[in-house]
């Protein structure tokens with residue numbers, strides 16, 4: 581067949597002599613100069629207290645690290661920052677993927693910085709990131725305005741670990757951010773279940789973003805999650821979606837009326853807004869700040885924080901006990917056999933659990 585490639589000159593695998601590969605290391609680069617100095621816990625604390633964002637970021641990386649030596653330094657840094665923490669308002673923002681969290685947080689952040697001043701840290705609890713290998717939350721590019729704002733610090737969710745572990749790290753990161761002078765903390769979480777509880781347990785106000793659907797939006801939302809919300813906001817109230825959003829708001833208001841008044845004494849409000857077009861954002865934040873005034877006056881603000889500290893003490897105990905149990909080499913060996921026994925129906929789950937725990941307790945003696 582007449583085809584240029586049949587010409588011997590073009591025969592498929594003719595290899596031309598190429599250029600020599602270039603070293604991947606720039607020979608002009610003085611590596612010595614760029615080697616990172618190892619900071620001590622005091623260096624981190626000093627940098628954080630000065631509001632140094634680079635050092636704050638490095639300290640958060642330590643908090644997120646699973647390397648034991650990093651954890652030792654991280655815990656020391658957290659301990660030393662603790663007296664300087666707490667002076668912030670912590671807002672949890674939850675919603676299913678696509679609800680408009682990133683778009684809204686970008687607008688919310690710009691609004692609160694403009695209206696109330698101060699500095700804002702946006703953190704995330706993202707239990708799904710382990711699966712997707714990379715955080716789907718907190719991606720800086722998704723918050724275009726905030727990511728270039730001089731008074732904001734955006735930190736994606738730690739990308740590995742159990743929900744409990746990820747949540748604990750977010751809570752510890754809050755402490756570091758507050759010590760660094762961030763007086764507003766947003767904690768973003770994907771509304772897919774357990775993560776809301778974790779988020780709720782570390783914030784002063786829990787904001788639930790909802791969408792108007794086909795009128796049955798209340799079906800898909802768990803009662804427990806509705807009960808956690810201090811405010812429900814219905815996003816995308818723009819264009820030809822306005823009527824639907826208002827109808828959804830009425831449904832939510834009616835549903836909320838069936839619940840007893842929360843412990844805070846504050847009846848959760850339902851508002852509509854558009855994160856994309858910026859409609860109704862002021863009203864959302866007026867609501868949040870009215871709540872904060874209300875609970876600060878009533879004493880519930882401090883009560884909730886104290887209760888949260890207690891909750892985290894128990895969470896921390898539980899997490900460490902579980903870690904100790906599962907990482908024990910003898911138990912790890914026994915677990916496999918026990919699992920098989922339960923699967924084969926040779927042992928009941930309760931008997932298997934008891935045998936393992938008895939063995940564990942015996943090891944402790």
Ligand code: GDP
Pocket residue numbers: 675676677678679680681682683684722815816817818853854855856857
């Ligand atoms: P997330 O997954 O919850 O973070 O949601 P995103 O912020 O990424 O938004 C999901 C999609 O909804 C994007 O295509 C946004 O442009 C769109 N969106 C977000 N807010 C609004 C809004 O207020 N109105 C409209 N019409 N679209 C919006």
